[in-house]
Amino acid sequence: MAAYSVSIGSIRHRFADLKTLLAAASPPRSGDELAGITARSAEERVAARIVLADLPLTTFLEDLVIPYEDDEITRLIVDDRDAGAFGSVAAMTVGELREWLLDDATTGEMIAALARGLMPEMAAAVSKLMRNQDLVLAARKIRVVTAFRNTLGLPGRFSTRLQPNHPRDDALGIAASTVDGILMGAGDAVIGINPVSENVGTTGDLLRLLDDIREGLSIPTQTCVLAHATTTLDLVRRGAPVDLCFQSIAGTEGTNRGFGIDLALLREAQDATMSLTRGTVGQDCMYFETGQGSCLSADSHHGVDQQTLEARAYGVARHFRPLLVNSVVGFIGPEYLYDGKQITRAALEDHFCGKLLGLPMGLDICYTNHAEADGDDMDAALTMTALAGVNFIMGVPGADDVMLGYQSTSFHDALYVRETLSLAPAPEFEQWLTEQGLWRDGKSVEPEGLTLPDRMLALANGHG
Amino acid sequence: MAERDLAKVLSDLTPARLRLGRAGAALPTGAALAFQLDHARARDAVNTALKPDGLADALGRDVIVVRSQAADRKEYLRRPDLGRRLREGDEAMLPTDGCDLAIVIADGLSAAAVHGHAASLALAIIERLGDWRIGPVVAAHQARVAIGDSIGEGMKADLVCVLIGERPGLSSPDSLGAYLTWQPRSGRKDSERNCVSNIRPPHGLSYDDAADTIVRLLKAAQVRQMTGVALKDGEGLIGGSEQ
Numbered sequence A: 001m002a003a004y005s006v007s008i009g010s011i012r013h014r015f016a017d018l019k020t021l022l023a024a025a026s027p028p029r030s031g032d033e034l035a036g037i038t039a040r041s042a043e044e045r046v047a048a049r050i051v052l053a054d055l056p057l058t059t060f061l062e063d064l065v066i067p068y069e070d071d072e073i074t075r076l077i078v079d080d081r082d083a084g085a086f087g088s089v090a091a092m093t094v095g096e097l098r099e100w101l102l103d104d105a106t107t108g109e110m111i112a113a114l115a116r117g118l119m120p121e122m123a124a125a126v127s128k129l130m131r132n133q134d135l136v137l138a139a140r141k142i143r144v145v146t147a148f149r150n151t152l153g154l155p156g157r158f159s160t161r162l163q164p165n166h167p168r169d170d171a172l173g174i175a176a177s178t179v180d181g182i183l184m185g186a187g188d189a190v191i192g193i194n195p196v197s198e199n200v201g202t203t204g205d206l207l208r209l210l211d212d213i214r215e216g217l218s219i220p221t222q223t224c225v226l227a228h229a230t231t232t233l234d235l236v237r238r239g240a241p242v243d244l245c246f247q248s249i250a251g252t253e254g255t256n257r258g259f260g261i262d263l264a265l266l267r268e269a270q271d272a273t274m275s276l277t278r279g280t281v282g283q284d285c286m287y288f289e290t291g292q293g294s295c296l297s298a299d300s301h302h303g304v305d306q307q308t309l310e311a312r313a314y315g316v317a318r319h320f321r322p323l324l325v326n327s328v329v330g331f332i333g334p335e336y337l338y339d340g341k342q343i344t345r346a347a348l349e350d351h352f353c354g355k356l357l358g359l360p361m362g363l364d365i366c367y368t369n370h371a372e373a374d375g376d377d378m379d380a381a382l383t384m385t386a387l388a389g390v391n392f393i394m395g396v397p398g399a400d401d402v403m404l405g406y407q408s409t410s411f412h413d414a415l416y417v418r419e420t421l422s423l424a425p426a427p428e429f430e431q432w433l434t435e436q437g438l439w440r441d442g443k444s445v446e447p448e449g450l451t452l453p454d455r456m457l458a459l460a461n462g463h464g
Numbered sequence B: 001m002a003e004r005d006l007a008k009v010l011s012d013l014t015p016a017r018l019r020l021g022r023a024g025a026a027l028p029t030g031a032a033l034a035f036q037l038d039h040a041r042a043r044d045a046v047n048t049a050l051k052p053d054g055l056a057d058a059l060g061r062d063v064i065v066v067r068s069q070a071a072d073r074k075e076y077l078r079r080p081d082l083g084r085r086l087r088e089g090d091e092a093m094l095p096t097d098g099c100d101l102a103i104v105i106a107d108g109l110s111a112a113a114v115h116g117h118a119a120s121l122a123l124a125i126i127e128r129l130g131d132w133r134i135g136p137v138v139a140a141h142q143a144r145v146a147i148g149d150s151i152g153e154g155m156k157a158d159l160v161c162v163l164i165g166e167r168p169g170l171s172s173p174d175s176l177g178a179y180l181t182w183q184p185r186s187g188r189k190d191s192e193r194n195c196v197s198n199i200r201p202p203h204g205l206s207y208d209d210a211a212d213t214i215v216r217l218l219k220a221a222q223v224r225q226m227t228g229v230a231l232k233d234g235e236g237l238i239g240g241s242e243q
Helices: A018-025 A030-035 A042-053 A072-080 A094-102 A108-117 A120-128 A132-141 A171-183 A200-216 A229-237 A253-258 A263-274 A306-319 A340-356 A375-387 A411-421 A427-435 A452-461 B003-011 B029-047 B052-059 B073-078 B111-127 B147-154 B207-224
Strands: A004-008 A011-015 A159-162 A190-193 A223-225 A245-248 A286-290 A324-329 A361-365 A392-395 B063-067 B099-106 B137-141 B157-165 B176-182 B193-199
Touching: A004 A018, A004 A042, A011 A018, A011 A042, A018 A042, A018 A120, A018 A306, A030 A306, A030 B073, A042 A094, A042 A120, A072 A253, A072 A263, A072 A306, A094 A120, A094 A132, A108 A132, A120 A306, A120 A340, A132 A340, A132 A375, A159 A171, A171 A190, A171 A200, A171 A452, A171 B003, A190 A200, A200 A223, A200 A229, A200 A452, A229 A245, A229 A263, A245 A263, A263 A286, A263 A306, A286 A306, A306 A324, A306 A340, A324 A340, A324 A392, A340 A361, A340 A375, A361 A375, A375 A392, A375 A411, A375 B029, A392 A411, A452 B003, B029 B111, B052 B063, B052 B111, B052 B137, B099 B111, B099 B147, B111 B157, B111 B176, B111 B207, B137 B147, B147 B157, B147 B176, B157 B207, B176 B207, B193 B207
Parallel strands: A159 A190, A159 A392, A190 A223, A245 A286, A286 A324, A324 A361, A361 A392, B063 B137, B099 B137, B099 B157
Antiparallel strands: A004 A011, B157 B176, B176 B193
16 A cells, blocks of 8 residues: 655655545545544645645555445445546546646546546545636536436536425415526526425425426426435326436445435436436436535544545446536535635535536535625635536525525526626527527516416416 | 516515516615625624523523533534533533423524523423423523533433524524423434424414423423434424434
8 A cells, every 4th residue: 555655844744544645635624624634734734735646546446535345335436437438547646637637738528538437536636736726727628418308518508406495385485486586597407496395295296386387388497306316216106297316415325324325226216217208308317416514414424534525426426427416515514614715615626526527517505604604705606616617506586595594596696607707598498588588699688578477377376 | 467566476475585676687786785684683693692691580590501612603613512512510510409301591503592582482381381390491602402411411300401592594593493302311312302493483483382382292201201203293393403
């Protein structure tokens, strides 16, 4: 096994193993502090990065951060890896990989070709050597395009999940938020509800509500109720209109078991959902949410830093070729990501690592009221991740999720990004908005006298 | 439908912030400032210090004041483990003659909720438990739910009821939660508690409704010698998870 040490001046910095080195090299983060695995000084943090930079990528194949025998996610990562795709960078160190990713001559296609050869831990490692602007520059090259009823992730496009949550799952309340979002051009990634109740009956009712609205107005998008995969599986069997199978996932087997899932269940849920073939322009039907800190929260982190564990969750996600993946950055609270700076950094890392591993990354850029963060921090994180080419963000009315009790990005925030960076919704959705009079000359507009809201509410009425 | 009518129709259907209008791509000034005001109130709720003197006055009885091992708010937010543990030595302040119920009032993430509602709710609970031996009320600074385990254990209480400020929402900076634990002792899991949340009249649960539910659960806990997911209230309450 490689020795992880370096002498700087008179001090010899030693790191016991790869996971210790990765944790020490991580930017400061309250979750890693809570786990007691951060660098003991600022200098030690940089020393760890110096060691990491000179480490051959092949080291990651030998020194697994969580043993192969102990964890099915490690087994998936190792067994899924395409050694052939690794060819072009096999001889590089982590530091050389950073420079290769940033090099003008390295195109997005070249990086995409590498994706299946990289282990998530390698992606996490190189991100630790990158400043925020590096994470933007490298991720910006990579496009990951997916499709269901529209095409997401194309260059020049920027999508949103319309998130019309209601504190009592009220059908008309959800419809009202959906109307507001559609009028502001939101919902091309998905119209997706977080239900209060995990009850199969309620979840089915909400699915039918969204499906009736979408079908009634021929909106080229997909709908989802973000229930547990077992609930979705049940609903598929009962003939409910399931477009997408949603599930929260994490980077260790133990955490996933805490979520009530394993890889076999995900395969079963994917097969069932895909068998419905409800997509029109594609059949990518999985929707995953992730987020740094979940493994520590579930007490199943194996002493691995939270950003590396997050990258391992992407190792799970990519196996299922999802339509949508978003990291929820900032919901978990200040004991994992303390302030706006840590939230922004995590958002950029997660987006970069996800894209590098070939995922259609979106982000829920958000904060709770006990975090040291506010709207200004969200603006900075939103602007940088939009520059980095994030596939989609959340669209929540007025940024205030009245069900989950946190602040995410708003319909207005998405308009700000589309305006400042000249980005448009997914092409099929843009076409539909244009036909409805809601999009003109590259801008969201709202003409007088629209009948759309009345038609949407009428479609929702039978569900009250 | 005219815009004004649509805004009214939609806003009547949900508490969400709908039809805020636009200044270009951005929010109109009024809506932008309304959001800032709500966030400011929630932030103030998180950062306000617990004032136990007011509690003693409102309760009309003595209050024992203890602290967690978190030194200040910053440490409290970063180290939930410290907020769950009683400060070394504070156990000595607790009576050890045993009781049926210990009531702990903890700041949690909103001292504003405690100042607004805790005394009234505690009185409503005490009033409904006339024949119970209830220990002196304990107020805990920089505390999370599980601090009630050490306090209840120290007081040899059969049950502990922790009234704690919940994580403030943008439109609910002062929501109080009640967590009930049978045979409190360190190491109890969240699944071994019952929770009544969103106590916040006039917007959330009233004191009487909350106290009725809490007392029903306490009595059921005493009979069945347990709290947690297996102890369900007739109204479908589930075991709580911390804040």
